[in-house]
Each structure stands twice: as C-alpha cells, then as structure tokens.
Amino acid sequence: MKKKQVALLLAALMCITSVAESAAVMGAEFSSGEETVEMQGTEEEAEAEDTAEIWTSGEEVSDFGTDEAPEVDGFTSEESEASTDAAGAKQVKGSFEVAYITEEQYNNALQNEERPEVDMKTVEDTTFSSALNSIEGENTGYCFVSVQDLEDAADFVAPEGMTVLVENARARSITPNGNIAFWGMIDPPETIEIKEGKGTTAFFCQDMRSVLKGTGSDDKVIFCGQNNAIGGISGVENIYLRNNSHDLQVFGASEFFNIYNETDNIKNNPQEENAFFIHIVNSKTAPVFHKTFDWGTGEFENENGEKWSSPYGIGIIYKTSDEKGEWEDIPVPAGTQAVKYDMSDEDIVEMLPRIWVYSEDGTTQDMDGKIWNPDKDNAVDLQEFRDCEGMSAKEIFEAHGRAEFPDGGCVWINVAPTAQAERYINAYQKKNNASGYYLMNMKANTKISGTLTVPSAAKALKIEGQNNYDESTDTDNFVPVSISSVNVPAGKKLSLSRILVKANTLTFTGSGEVELMNARLNANVTADKIKIADAVVKSLNCKELTSEEGVCLVVSEYLNFEKAVINPEITIYGQPGAYLKFGEIDSAEYSQTAIPQIYLGTNGKQTAQLYIGGALKLGTYETEGETYSRNLIVRQFDTKEAQAAGVPVSKDCFDPTYRYAWDETEDNDWFYFTKIYKNEEINLVTVNASLDEEYSTNRLLAQFRFDVNGEKKYGVVLPRYIHLDEFEGLTAGIDGNKHRLFYVDWWTNEEKIKAVEIPAYYEFSGQSLNSIASAQISTIKTQLYAGKAITPSVTVTLNGKKLKKGTDYTVSYANNTKAGSTASVIITGKGKYVGIATKDFEIAAIPAKGKVYTAGNLKYKVTKSAYKNGTVNVYAPVKKTLTSVSIPATVKINGYTFQVTAIGNKAFAGCTKLKSVKIGAKVTTIGKEAFSGCKALTSITISSNVLKAVGSSAFKGISAKAVIKVPAAKLSAYQKLLKGKGQKNSVKITK
Incomplete structure (x- = not known):
C-alpha cells in the first residue's frame, strides 16, 4: 500500500485527533453553522428566508468540517495492489463496434474532437475484453471502441501495450494496464474506481457525476478538452491537464496530489495568472491539496502600466446551477473554509500565490485556506529585506527609517492575519533560505494577542505601525495598535519603528536586542535592556538603557x-x-x-x-x-x-x-x-x-x-x-x-x-519616589448602571505591599457614567509614589427595546428598556418540546431586572407537548394565539391580579379537559375576560 492508503486505514481503525484526521480526509466542508444562543444573547425577530446560497452570511466564522473519507475497497484490501486483468473483471455483456486506428486518429480525437473515420466491426453479446480481442486487421497499438449498449456498468481493462479510445462507456472501474481514454459516458455509476495499472486513464470533454477514486500507488488521470465535469475525485496520485483543457467542474469532494499542466494555456494566454480553473458546483466541500505544483512564473502588466512577477496557478470558483442551466458564480464570504492544505507550512507558503479563490471583494485566503479580509480583520503586511546594489540585507534593515536605501532592498511578500504572521515568516524563511531580516507593517487597530516574538527562523524583525501621513501639512497621524508582551530571544533583534502602541502594560523579555526607533509606547513598559533611537514612553522601567x-x-x-x-x-x-x-x-x-x-x-x-x-x-x-x-x-x-x-x-x-x-x-x-x-x-x-x-x-x-x-x-x-x-x-x-x-x-x-x-x-x-504604574489593582466585576456615576472601590498593591488610599494614592474615574461602556479607575501616586495606574471595567449595557434575549428555558422580548422598571414579554420557548413552563414575575437580563408583563402573540403556539403553565404575578396581557395548538395543555395557573387583556384564540386547541385557575378575588372578572378565547366550553375557570 502507498502511504495515503495506510493513513486512511489507520484512521478507520484508531481513535485519532481531529488534526490527524484532517490530514486523511478528501474534502473540507465549509458551513456557517447555527448560532448557539447563550444566556443574555440576542436574536433577530425576522423569520429565516429561504436561500439558494451556498454560504450563509453574518459575522460568525464558518466552522471547518470534514467529509468522511470515502470507502474504497483498495484502501483495505491487499488485492488492490495487483493489476486487474480481463479475467478478473466483471463480466458484463453488450454490443460494441471496434476497430484499430492510427496514432494520428487517436490524437485528433482528443485534440480536435474528430471522431475516427474507420470501418468498424460490430460484435454483440460479449464483454469489453472479448470485443477488444475480436478486432481484425493490423494491430497499430491504438484502437477505437464504440459501446452500443451494456447490461450494467462494467470493469474496463486496457490491455498492456494498447491505447484504447472508448466512446459511450458505462464504467464501474477502470484498470489502465495500457492507456485508455473515454469519450463520453452513458449512465455512469456514483463511483468509478481507478485501479492499479501501468498506463493512463484519460477523460475528454467528460460530463458525469461519478466520483473518481484512485486506488493505485501511481494513478495517472488525464483531463483533456473543455468542460470536464465529475462528481468528485479522491486518491488519484497524478493528474495531467492536456490539449485545450482549461477547467474542471467538481460536484462534490475533491483532493489533488500532483497536478501537471501540459496544455498550451500559458503559451496562448501569458497574461492570465490562472492557467486552469476548478469550479466547485452546488457543493460546500473545499478541495484539498496534498502536494505543491510549479507551472512557472510569468511577467504581468496591467492597463496602468504596473508590472509584476507571479507564478501561474489555479483559480477556484464556487458555482450554483439549476435545472434551467442557469449558472452563477458565488463569491466566497469571509470566515469560510475555501481550500484545505494538507502539507507543511513551507509548502503552503509556496501554494498561496498559486491558488486563487473567487471571494468577496477585498478578501483573500490565509494559511489554513480560510477566506478573510485584510482591511477589516486583524492583519499585518510582511516584507523581506534583501541584498541590493551593494548593500546587505542587514544594512538595509538598519537603514530603514534612518537613511535612504535601494528600492529593491525591501520587498513585499504577503499580507497575513496577525495570528499567522510568525508562522508565515518561519515557513517563508525555511522555504526560501531568505536573508532573515523582515519588516511587519501593522494595519489599523491591529491587536497582538499573546506574546509577539521574533520568529525562530528569522534574524531580526522591524515592526512598523500605520501612519496616516498628511503630506500637505507634513503631519504624522499614527493609528494605535495593541501589543502587551514581546519576547526577543538571544541573538535576535526586534525594532519598533514609527509605531504608536496603546496598552496597559508592555513587557519585553528575552536577552535579544530591543530597539525603539520613532516609537510611541502609551503603556507601562518593562524591559531588561532597551535601545533608544527616538521614542516616547508613558512609563519605562529598565535595567539598562542605550541610545544612538x-x-x-x-x-x-x-x-x-x-x-x-x-x-x-x-x-x-x-x-x-x-x-x-x-x-x-x-x-x-x-x-x-x-x-x-x-x-x-x-x-x-x-x-x-x-x-x-x-x-x-x-x-x-x-x-x-x-x-x-x-x-x-x-x-x-x-x-x-x-x-x-x-x-x-x-x-x-x-x-x-x-x-x-x-x-x-x-x-x-x-x-x-x-x-x-x-x-x-x-x-x-x-x-x-x-x-x-x-x-x-x-x-x-x-x-x-x-x-x-x-x-x-x-x-x-x-x-x-x-x-x-x-x-x-x-x-x-x-x-x-x-x-x-x-x-x-x-x-x-x-x-x-x-x-x-x-x-x-x-x-x-x-x-x-517609586512609580505606581506597575501596581496590582484588584479585579472589578461588571457593574450595573443605576442612573449615576459608577465608582467601584479597589485594592492597590505594589511589590506585595498594600498601599493606602489618600496617603499613597488618589482615585479618580473616567467614562463611568454611561451603560454599555468601558470605564476606568485611575490610580495616581501620592507621597512616596508617582505615576498613574489604570484598571478598566465594564458597565453592563441595558438590554435594548425590541431585542430578544434568552434566560432559562424562555426567550423574552424587551418592551421597555430601562435600568430599573424595565419590562419584557415572553417571546417564545427555547424548545417547543417543553412539557411545563413557569412564567416568572421578573427576569434578569444582562444583570438588570425586568418585569414580565405580557405573553406575546403565538408565544407557545404549537407546543404540542406542553401540559402545564404557571403565569406570573406581573402579567397584564396574554397575546393572540399565545397557547394555540397546545393540545396537551390541561393545567393553567394565573397568579396575576393585574391581567387586563387576553388576545383572540389565546387558548384555541388546548385540551378540552383543561382547568384554568385564577386568584379567588378575580374569579368573576377573569371568567368574563377569558371567555371565548378559543378554548372549548368544557374548559373550566376556577379559583
């Protein structure tokens, strides 16, 4: 067995991790998934609309899913390693026309769609292999077989030394001991197995929905001609693109290993970066690439005269089609798994410029094959310093931001999600054996989560912030970025250049070199050793300071x-x-x-x-x-x-x-x-x-x-x-x-x-005097707004010593008068202490009117938004399968207490398993059809003395044996109020 067969066999037999399992799958399905409603989460009121789109839109990132690896007999059977001969093939009989043809006729058929003009012999009630053996005349090594009819899908075996052109085949499996090409398929099965053989299997302008499953160790499948369409492909080790093959339509899962482009597409269209297209049709399954390919590099120029070099590659377009033959290209939305790379990071770096995905404007793919938006997401631009015009990469790295250097000395290499920047640089460095000196340009509002470090494969990293420079006034306008922790290992250098960092604390660790070059650090900075080449700092504690x-x-x-x-x-x-x-x-x-x-x-x-x-x-x-x-x-x-x-x-x-x-x-x-x-x-x-x-x-x-x-x-x-x-x-x-x-x-x-x-x-x-900037301030829980400024008390500790308010520090607050805001407590040093320390805390947002929130097993819609005396109505149950429900007098949403004053229209309509209901003391209104269709509902208890209105058909369809209990003092009034609300006359209203 080859390695991929062994991997799949082990995956089937063992309990493996999701990471390991993903390496063996043939497809990576993307879907938005259904959002789970958390406690205090919101929902939209609108009903979900029917849609034919492949992806659902929204802020939620699509989850990466995987199809199960298809079952292929050859993956689990040693027999698959032996070539199939005619005797071992499934003996399906039919009628055939056969003849020897020339090599020229064969090539014309696949290149120019010219059907061979040759006298054909008709053989009936026989097998494909027997039909081949019945051909008369001189054996040219090429033959043409036109299938007239077959009883069932058959095993097609190409004899060794023979090249067979088959028209209108109906294949269950293909064994290319020789070479075999298919020109049209009739009623193909769901799967076609490509078995072990020394030859090739070719498909010409083939339109079928069968999944091609390779089981050999060195399968060779050729696609030639326009508009080849397949149901999917897996396990095929080698794919060759020949003649005028320009695209492949795939209606299911697909995986690709070696892909060879032997067409004239690049020669005929040198200005098209995508030399081939894979169309994913009516499918949510992302193609998987296991190996890299190299189709060369082109020199390109746009209409504005801009020139660039780029490798030729593959374009991937997701499509929909309908019964009328209408086709629509679907731009892949951000957050969606569009491609899956089952290869090393070094190979992924090589593949990214070679795989293009048709996606929403402004988006591209990351190292995991997910679509993202560099202008909206957390992103950085990556550039490499290179030797240029007598200057070394190191010299240009040092000159950047200080002095002039050659234009070609700093080259853009990629834009990456911030979380993948280190991973990309490491992979790029190892793949290209590059200089090791890099520049990272921050985007607007870039935030570094965790510790920023010089990538292990790099020598030095310069980080530059975003600066909206106004040339007319010669004015900088730095956009703040968030960095809280930096590690610079021994022997490496990190330079913060032309950057504005905003954070509570910024800690530098490691024994490497740290340089601040026109850096503005609005943070409490701690470092062992730091070098200044122009800097602004809020607070800096360091053991050793050096300067230029x-x-x-x-x-x-x-x-x-x-x-x-x-x-x-x-x-x-x-x-x-x-x-x-x-x-x-x-x-x-x-x-x-x-x-x-x-x-x-x-x-x-x-x-x-x-x-x-x-x-x-x-x-x-x-x-x-x-x-x-x-x-x-x-x-x-x-x-x-x-x-x-x-x-x-x-x-x-x-x-x-x-x-x-x-x-x-x-x-x-x-x-x-x-x-x-x-x-x-x-x-x-x-x-x-x-x-x-x-x-x-x-x-x-x-x-x-x-x-x-x-x-x-x-x-x-x-x-x-x-x-x-x-x-x-x-x-x-x-x-x-x-x-x-x-x-x-x-x-x-x-x-x-x-x-x-x-x-x-x-x-x-x-x-x-000592700085209070590094003091520890006790955690402040989320505060509730109560109509006035929020002033939580705190405990301040410095170096293990609890400081005294009024003696060692004073307290003030900022942005603490509005619900839904992030406020701050500001600790200012006094006496023996100087400086400022801050601690942020949240003031809970007041639930908004019209929004729906979940609490317990019910959903509530806010009817009056207020920090006190707010009201809600019961909107719906979380699950319609509930058997009992108790509607409370009040409910807490986002920490605020709301009175439950109403049961909304159709709130429990269709809850067929609901048997008992208790209605809380604050309910004034029961909406139309509130309990309509609750056929099992037999017990309703109303605790409210303030019920004023009950909507029409509120109790339509409840059990005829139901009993509605009301407060004794309200019996007479409520009997009148509840009369004729859809319930049968047998329903009793009692105290």
Whole structure:
C-alpha cells in the first residue's frame, strides 16, 4: 500500500485527533453553522428566508468540517495492489463496434474532437475484453471502441501495450494496464474506481457525476478538452491537464496530489495568472491539496502600466446551477473554509500565490485556506529585506527609517492575519533560505494577542505601525495598535519603528536586542535592556538603557533605569508631572563635544522631577586643544509658552500628530523655551546623598532664563557651596538637605561677572519616589448602571505591599457614567509614589427595546428598556418540546431586572407537548394565539391580579379537559375576560 492508503486505514481503525484526521480526509466542508444562543444573547425577530446560497452570511466564522473519507475497497484490501486483468473483471455483456486506428486518429480525437473515420466491426453479446480481442486487421497499438449498449456498468481493462479510445462507456472501474481514454459516458455509476495499472486513464470533454477514486500507488488521470465535469475525485496520485483543457467542474469532494499542466494555456494566454480553473458546483466541500505544483512564473502588466512577477496557478470558483442551466458564480464570504492544505507550512507558503479563490471583494485566503479580509480583520503586511546594489540585507534593515536605501532592498511578500504572521515568516524563511531580516507593517487597530516574538527562523524583525501621513501639512497621524508582551530571544533583534502602541502594560523579555526607533509606547513598559533611537514612553522601567547619536526620549509619566550607556548627543524630556529616576549614566566612550540635555516640562501646575541616583560617568571631550569634563545640562521647559508658539513638542506626547523633533525650517529649539526664573523656591534636581560629588553635583549644570528689562538672558545655575572661593560674597546656602543655588550674571557689568543667590535648590536625599504604574489593582466585576456615576472601590498593591488610599494614592474615574461602556479607575501616586495606574471595567449595557434575549428555558422580548422598571414579554420557548413552563414575575437580563408583563402573540403556539403553565404575578396581557395548538395543555395557573387583556384564540386547541385557575378575588372578572378565547366550553375557570 502507498502511504495515503495506510493513513486512511489507520484512521478507520484508531481513535485519532481531529488534526490527524484532517490530514486523511478528501474534502473540507465549509458551513456557517447555527448560532448557539447563550444566556443574555440576542436574536433577530425576522423569520429565516429561504436561500439558494451556498454560504450563509453574518459575522460568525464558518466552522471547518470534514467529509468522511470515502470507502474504497483498495484502501483495505491487499488485492488492490495487483493489476486487474480481463479475467478478473466483471463480466458484463453488450454490443460494441471496434476497430484499430492510427496514432494520428487517436490524437485528433482528443485534440480536435474528430471522431475516427474507420470501418468498424460490430460484435454483440460479449464483454469489453472479448470485443477488444475480436478486432481484425493490423494491430497499430491504438484502437477505437464504440459501446452500443451494456447490461450494467462494467470493469474496463486496457490491455498492456494498447491505447484504447472508448466512446459511450458505462464504467464501474477502470484498470489502465495500457492507456485508455473515454469519450463520453452513458449512465455512469456514483463511483468509478481507478485501479492499479501501468498506463493512463484519460477523460475528454467528460460530463458525469461519478466520483473518481484512485486506488493505485501511481494513478495517472488525464483531463483533456473543455468542460470536464465529475462528481468528485479522491486518491488519484497524478493528474495531467492536456490539449485545450482549461477547467474542471467538481460536484462534490475533491483532493489533488500532483497536478501537471501540459496544455498550451500559458503559451496562448501569458497574461492570465490562472492557467486552469476548478469550479466547485452546488457543493460546500473545499478541495484539498496534498502536494505543491510549479507551472512557472510569468511577467504581468496591467492597463496602468504596473508590472509584476507571479507564478501561474489555479483559480477556484464556487458555482450554483439549476435545472434551467442557469449558472452563477458565488463569491466566497469571509470566515469560510475555501481550500484545505494538507502539507507543511513551507509548502503552503509556496501554494498561496498559486491558488486563487473567487471571494468577496477585498478578501483573500490565509494559511489554513480560510477566506478573510485584510482591511477589516486583524492583519499585518510582511516584507523581506534583501541584498541590493551593494548593500546587505542587514544594512538595509538598519537603514530603514534612518537613511535612504535601494528600492529593491525591501520587498513585499504577503499580507497575513496577525495570528499567522510568525508562522508565515518561519515557513517563508525555511522555504526560501531568505536573508532573515523582515519588516511587519501593522494595519489599523491591529491587536497582538499573546506574546509577539521574533520568529525562530528569522534574524531580526522591524515592526512598523500605520501612519496616516498628511503630506500637505507634513503631519504624522499614527493609528494605535495593541501589543502587551514581546519576547526577543538571544541573538535576535526586534525594532519598533514609527509605531504608536496603546496598552496597559508592555513587557519585553528575552536577552535579544530591543530597539525603539520613532516609537510611541502609551503603556507601562518593562524591559531588561532597551535601545533608544527616538521614542516616547508613558512609563519605562529598565535595567539598562542605550541610545544612538542625536536621539530624543520623551517621558509622559515615569522613567527608571539602573544604568544608561548613552551617546551624549541625546535629549531627554519629561512632560509636566513626569518623574525621571536616573541610575548610572556612562558616556565615557564617546569623544564628541555633545552634552546630554535634560528638559523638565512645567506648565504652572505641574513640573517634571529629576532624581540622580547613580554616578554620572560622562567622560571628557576636547575642543580647541583643551580637554573638558562633560556635564549633564538640566533645564525646565515652559510648555505653556511653547504651546502658544505652536511648537509640536509641547503637545501631549500621545497625540497622533505629535512630533518631538524641530523641523529644519523652524528657528527655535528646546533651548528657546527654557523657563523664566522668577525667584521661586523650587527643587531643580534631587541627588542621591550617597554619591561622590565628583560624579554627581560637579557634573550637573543647570540653566534658567531670566527676564532682564524685557530681554531674555540665559544664565548657568550652580550650587553655592561648591563655588565659595570663586565669587565674592557668596554664602554656602546649605539648609538641611537643601543646597541652594546661584546664577552667574554676566550681562549687568560686562567687565565683572557676579554671583546672584537664589532660593532654588538641589535636594540631597537617600530616597527616591517609586512609580505606581506597575501596581496590582484588584479585579472589578461588571457593574450595573443605576442612573449615576459608577465608582467601584479597589485594592492597590505594589511589590506585595498594600498601599493606602489618600496617603499613597488618589482615585479618580473616567467614562463611568454611561451603560454599555468601558470605564476606568485611575490610580495616581501620592507621597512616596508617582505615576498613574489604570484598571478598566465594564458597565453592563441595558438590554435594548425590541431585542430578544434568552434566560432559562424562555426567550423574552424587551418592551421597555430601562435600568430599573424595565419590562419584557415572553417571546417564545427555547424548545417547543417543553412539557411545563413557569412564567416568572421578573427576569434578569444582562444583570438588570425586568418585569414580565405580557405573553406575546403565538408565544407557545404549537407546543404540542406542553401540559402545564404557571403565569406570573406581573402579567397584564396574554397575546393572540399565545397557547394555540397546545393540545396537551390541561393545567393553567394565573397568579396575576393585574391581567387586563387576553388576545383572540389565546387558548384555541388546548385540551378540552383543561382547568384554568385564577386568584379567588378575580374569579368573576377573569371568567368574563377569558371567555371565548378559543378554548372549548368544557374548559373550566376556577379559583
């Protein structure tokens, strides 16, 4: 047996998993399936309409189903491995016309539809094999057999060494010991078995509904001519397309192994990418491909002059046809299984551009053969960096987003569902032995579920967000994407480039390299080591920070690093309210004259704070032959003044249009908006008291702007106690932990500069503030709206310590006044804590009027939508087979309590097994035909004292022995109310 036969045999004998089983099936049926109604789920009121469509529409993704593998005797019988001879064939007799023909006549028949013109011998009451043996004349190796009639479907055996052309056959099985071609079938059976043989089996313009089942180890089936149609095909190892064969119609399940295109379709139509079509007719069963095929690659050009290369392949079109011969192509909807690939991912990558499916506009197929919409679903574009014009793929990877590179250096390879991106890159890399450097472009609202990682087969991955760039205003407009976890294994690199990430937390793990290159991370970020090449972060905690030359890091709330190895040409900006907690800074390896610039945003209400917790090992630089110690310059940045001047950097850093670099045409810079000092007592920097002055205070250089008679003057601000010997009259200015400052006035007297003492100070402390951003906030269950703002209480824990509200943090809320919304509780650090932590919670939507919901065994329709005193009526039972029902006074839907005030029209109509009913205390109305046709209903108990109306025929067809019990006080009134509502006169109404 061949491998696929063994697989099917084992599948029949063993209990195998669905994954393993799918590899053995011949067809993958797609269907939308019926939606299961969950508790509190909604339904549409409209009745389902009759439809002739193959698929049902809707948001629900079609489930992948499989047909059972067809039973083929050859799969389970060793006898199938032996060739069938004439003696072993089913002896069916009939009449035949036979003759030898030439090879030319045979070929003309299959190529040009020319029936061989030859004198035929008629033989009657004989078998096909006997008819072949009766042919007279010279044996040319080719013969023509015209079947006149047969008693039943027969076994057709082609003798070894003979090529047989058969007209009007009626075949049960075919054994091609030689070659055999069929030109028309008469009344073919449901299945035709292709048995083991050394020859080929050909079908010319064949229109039949039989399923071809190959049982040999190397079956060869040929389709030639136009419009071949079959009921299905399975187990055929090799399919050859010859002559002018252009399409195959399949009316059932199909599977394909090796497919060889020996037609002139590509030669005659080089601009058609689909060289062959498979039409799936009136079937829901997706074709299965087990092996790849390669029909070459073409060069294509459209009407706009755009050119591209693409492999020639197969087009798959699903169709319907009716008795009138009307045909309709059906575009496959998104979420539908259109193709099944039973092969490795590497081979699937090769097949995707070779299999085209006619589907809804904007859709394509994924690696599983399902149809999806890249513009609506969670999608990413994938590109590969390649060696080009003397630059290596690695060099182009690094240049992307930084510098120019050749056009051919970055090539688009596919658009993939986000969940399949890693899988696709791994398969593509292994299949093509590619460079290993990739670019992933996020689409709008892309969300990465789980952990994003550099694919195992790749070397580096650059992830770029979607940017709706406005060229007219030179303005970026980044679309946020959601990423919460990233892993970068050792030896690999991940770069987040031109991207806006929005998430609660973003955690980087692994020992590989992480780079932020024009990345905006609106998240609480945690990493061991991270490299900055321009970035905006909400909160960043890392052990080691590195940077490139000429970069900017903007911090919204919190920055903490243990060590930073940074190029001194760097600007770090903390927005108002941010807390910058610096560990050791090392720039000693760099020799350029640049000095690190720190800007602390201030808006009159909040000011960013800076804590120097580690040694400032900033190194030295040379200029004009002199060596100088490098400083760290600290300035306060006046955001209000910058905003008034329209400076982009002064916006909220997570505004989609935010730009943190000055345009070359702008005549100002950070420096121009240094805060004007007005003699306030402010803490400019807090310094770890345990640090050596050489690597802390002596390396700090602060600067303010001063208003001198309307002119802007910039002065250096220094600690007084260090410079007592340098300036006359300067006092120490030490007040506990506060070391007060002075500035150098060089503008009042050009001949003599002077020191001016100010109350501003550096604070020396052993304590720094901690970020509350990583605090754990207790889970908040879904809240019910009650007409006012929702303010659930929470517990806040940080590093195992329970924090105290009012002392360690304050609480506020956002978006918490509307039902059906996602609200947030906002925890803001206080005292020893800084930063913000948020926790989202849901406010349950109020069930909408007119919608139908399920609760228990009943369906309810909302008649009044309200968070309190809402009403519903009983719409229908979940199942019509129920035997008893109790209608409650109230029901909870989506957490809200509704009064059950009515039983709808025809609510229980036709529930023939229903025997007893209890009607709740709030029911005011029983609708028309509510219980019509409930022939087994004998007991009805009405608890309601507020029943006002009963519809016509409400009880028509209930049991003649039925008893309706009502409240004693309402007996007389209800007897009148219930009279003549369709029930027989024998039905009693009692208290």
